[in-house]
Amino acid sequence: xxxxxxxxxxxxxxxxxxxxxxxxxxxxxxxxxxxxxxxxxxxxxxxxxxxxxxxxxxxxxxxxxxxxxxxxxxxxxxxxxxxxxxxxxxxxxxxxxxxxxxxxxxxxxxxxxxxxxxxxxxxxxxxxxxxxxxxxxxxxxxxxxxxx
Numbered sequence: 001x002x003x004x005x006x007x008x009x010x011x012x013x014x015x016x017x018x019x020x021x022x023x024x025x026x027x028x029x030x031x032x033x034x035x036x037x038x039x040x041x042x043x044x045x046x047x048x049x050x051x052x053x054x055x056x057x058x059x060x061x062x063x064x065x066x067x068x069x070x071x072x073x074x075x076x077x078x079x080x081x082x083x084x085x086x087x088x089x090x091x092x093x094x095x096x097x098x099x100x101x102x103x104x105x106x107x108x109x110x111x112x113x114x115x116x117x118x119x120x121x122x123x124x125x126x127x128x129x130x131x132x133x134x135x136x137x138x139x140x141x142x143x144x145x146x147x148x
Contacts, residue, residue: 003074004028004133007107017099018106022077024131031069031132035082035125036062037118048121051083051090055097058126071130073102079109080127084117094124 007019024030038046038054039061047053066072079102083094095111117125 003072003105004131005075005077005105005107007105018109020108022108024077025133028131028133030077031066031071031075031130033062033065033069033128033130035127036065037122037125039119039122045119045121049123051085051094051123052097054122054124055081055094055126056101058124059098059101062126062128066128066130069130069132070134071132074105075130075132076102076105076107077129077131078107081109081111082114082117082125082127083112084114084123086113086115088113098126 004024006023006025008021008023010020013020036058038057040046040057045054046057063073066075079098081095081098083091085091091111091113098109099106117123
């Protein structure tokens, strides 16, 4: 399936490891994802103290939430990566894990150092917005996961 997302780069702005903007065509369905956290299926925080492992687990949880909505990482329009640290090198380590997961689909992103996140021992969280163009099959399948 082809992604509805179009990444936009600008020669007039400083080089960045991400696109500066992204668009989705009319008729696409937007998917707003809650922050993907480094939480396992039992609700426990994984890898306390390990920024990279937590970032990887956040990406895995993000992939799952996207799949449940009928989307993949290549359907993501933008991300916000939250890291509980004021140390830029630590932020970059988490950022590198997320960037590697997205590969060439380098969506517009914001990296933020924050003081605290919601779960005990949580160090990383990834928010995202995606866009998909539904086919009759994906629309029916995606509705199965909806709550009433």
